[in-house]
Amino acid sequence: MSEAPRGRVLIIAGSDSGGGAGIQADIKAVSAMGGFAMTAVTAITVQNTLGVTGIHPIPENTVADQMRAVLSDLGADAIKTGMLATASLIETVADVLEAEAPDVPLVLDPVMVATSGDALVDSTAAEAIKSRLLRRAALVTPNIPEAERLTGLTITDLDTQIAAAEALVEAGARAALVKGGHMSGDVLRDVLVSPRGLQIFEHERLDTAHTHGTGCTLASAISSLIAQGHALPEAVRRAGDYLHNAIRHAPGFGAGHGPVDHFWMLRD
Numbered sequence: 001m002s003e004a005p006r007g008r009v010l011i012i013a014g015s016d017s018g019g020g021a022g023i024q025a026d027i028k029a030v031s032a033m034g035g036f037a038m039t040a041v042t043a044i045t046v047q048n049t050l051g052v053t054g055i056h057p058i059p060e061n062t063v064a065d066q067m068r069a070v071l072s073d074l075g076a077d078a079i080k081t082g083m084l085a086t087a088s089l090i091e092t093v094a095d096v097l098e099a100e101a102p103d104v105p106l107v108l109d110p111v112m113v114a115t116s117g118d119a120l121v122d123s124t125a126a127e128a129i130k131s132r133l134l135r136r137a138a139l140v141t142p143n144i145p146e147a148e149r150l151t152g153l154t155i156t157d158l159d160t161q162i163a164a165a166e167a168l169v170e171a172g173a174r175a176a177l178v179k180g181g182h183m184s185g186d187v188l189r190d191v192l193v194s195p196r197g198l199q200i201f202e203h204e205r206l207d208t209a210h211t212h213g214t215g216c217t218l219a220s221a222i223s224s225l226i227a228q229g230h231a232l233p234e235a236v237r238r239a240g241d242y243l244h245n246a247i248r249h250a251p252g253f254g255a256g257h258g259p260v261d262h263f264w265m266l267r268d
Contacts, residue, residue, distance in 0.1 A: 037224075155183075
């Protein structure tokens with residue numbers, strides 16, 4: 001690993017055939033924010049904007065080999081995890097991270113449910129995330145249902161959203177960003193609890209169905225900025241603004257939850 005951050009992000013996540021989420025969204029977001037994306041594919045999903053109709057896991061030793069190949073040669077300035085469908089895969093990923101990249105900041109996006117509502121992990125994966133990955137995460141980025149599942153709390157308002165972020169930090173994460181997209185109201189609030197304290201980021205809620213891959217996109221944009229040396233609050237702010245505009249400029253593809261425009265700035 002170089003002494004100065006260079007923007008290298010290793011993404012460990014599943015592939016989305018529709019191109020709006022997963023590895024495809026991760027690569028686009030990291031690149032849009034000026035970083036260099038590398039990947040370890042964990043699964044091939046069969047999906048489009050209407051839903052997920054198939055999940056085909058990559059062998060765990062192949063996932064581990066992809067990680068080792070990248071880390072031993074190119075190195076990484078940040079690591080971002082997305083879809084890790086089973087507890088055994090989470091154990092494998094955690095083992096490689098501990099052995100090969102113990103000091104590289106980890107952005108943990110605990111992907112559990114697709115935008116369409118389809119489940120993406122089995123029943124034991126949440127516990128493995130908490131026991132193996134949460135404690136080494138520089139940042140964990142759950143939405144409301146994911147935060148409820150990880151903490152056991154019921155989130156109904158800003159106060160309980162903050163309480164969930166605090167609980168995730170108490171559970172071992174260095175920082176937690178609990179996203180507010182599932183809350184009602186005209187203003188969307190994301191809550192960040194970190195060593196710098198509590199910060200709340202607000203954006204106008206956009207009335208659109210085109211939000212496929214927003215969680216992947218936000219976490220990867222943050223990872224890219226962290227990898228380039230930005231402080232966490234600034235990375236979260238800039239990534240949130242980027243995503244807001246990506247949603248605003250969504251191209252309208254598909255009959256369901258369509259993708260955002262990851263490269264809106266090239267056409268704005």
